[in-house]
Amino acid sequence: MTEVGEGRTRRERLRAGTVEEIKQAALGLIGEHGSANLRFTDIARSLGMTAPALYRYFADRDELLTALVADSYHSLSDELTATRSTLPAEDLDGRFLAVCTTYRTWAQRNPERFALIFGSPVPGYAAPEEGPTVVAARRAMEHLVELVTDTAERGRFGSVPVPDAEEAMLLAWATVHGFVTLEAYGHLDKLDRQARDRLFTVQARVAARTAGLAPAPGQD
Amino acid sequence: MTEVGEGRTRRERLRAGTVEEIKQAALGLIGEHGSANLRFTDIARSLGMTAPALYRYFADRDELLTALVADSYHSLSDELTATRSTLPAEDLDGRFLAVCTTYRTWAQRNPERFALIFGSPVPGYAAPEEGPTVVAARRAMEHLVELVTDTAERGRFGSVPVPDAEEAMLLAWATVHGFVTLEAYGHLDKLDRQARDRLFTVQARVAARTAGLAPAPGQD
DNA sequence: TGTACATCAGTGAACGCGCGTTCACTGATGTAC
């Protein structure tokens, strides 16, 4: 995420590296024990440091969590936009389905980050108003909207069930997100991986339709 | 949930009442601080008891959480089946949409319970295999399936995008759940209540379609 | 109906534990001249 090697001085580079290590360790611990049980002591231990050293990097637990949440939003929206630019602008359906798939695989590969963003809000933690979290969330949202208005402007926007492109995007997102979140939290465990893959494709098509894209050939 | 006044002896009734009070207090605290931060001490304090007294009712925190999760599943599936039986069996669309709406309002009125079931899994807590949680989850799931197979058997099951009724139900569920969970966790906050209501109706129709019901008149 | 005993809810003291946080410190890295 953060570019290591950016800082001018050696110290700055080392510092940036340590910040990154701390975040990684924190993510690992969140994966094991949940964000509510994230302890400075544990992070320090897993890095071979002592707890007080962490105060050089983060004022407290909330500041660290804020950074992690913001990073998570950035990670997600970076991956989504990268996927989008992989395919030619004319291939609306292809782009849309690819983005949906990336959304899902990102969640599968970054379960802690997914939980940080979309899980039940971390108790006792309130994102600072207009802080990095909120800004990152807004940016991610704008990217999502772009993906669909893009679609809407150029594409066949006739069959969409809501007139507003942004609203159509929200519904399409909800459709995909529902599947991804149920899967991530184990509510689809009775299906095997293959069945889930197949069903996800169907769900993405349902979302595409909501977003104003024509149904895939052979459907409906 | 648990029937107070059921117990034969006075003591049993009092005990059942206390169990209920403990659960309610726990839910309230979970709403404030999250399930991961649920403390026996706090529960006791909020009931005007001392902490050790709680050990008469629950062996430990996990046992209490297990009970709360199981209760939540029951509460949800009870409400859903109650809604369903409100409408005549012939009114497939009406039933389906009513059930979707109940799913949403239940989540809105029981945010802690919703988070317990569908939020990121409680860290450090593993549901006992074949324990009440698992049983309740299965029962709730079977009810959901029933709602749709019911639909599938009697209704127009032609336009459904997946052949298997149970799979169609899962997708329809995911569609509705996505909206509800985004809304519950504040990701739709920039829409006002009215807009959310309107969009939810659209989303429920999308789900209905996935479940094999015909699109509402005027749609598509 | 009354008495003697058993069961149970809840108390308060006590304990061990681990966490957050502060602080004075040491040693390494960077900078000015």
Add this chain to the structure above:
DNA sequence: TGTACATCAGTGAACGCGCGTTCACTGATGTAC
């Protein structure tokens, strides 16, 4: 290029705090006869 000083990362000791849990107890409720 070398030296003297400033900055910073990290340590280890120390503290206060609150939680989970155990235990012996008191007083109320229920039961047997």
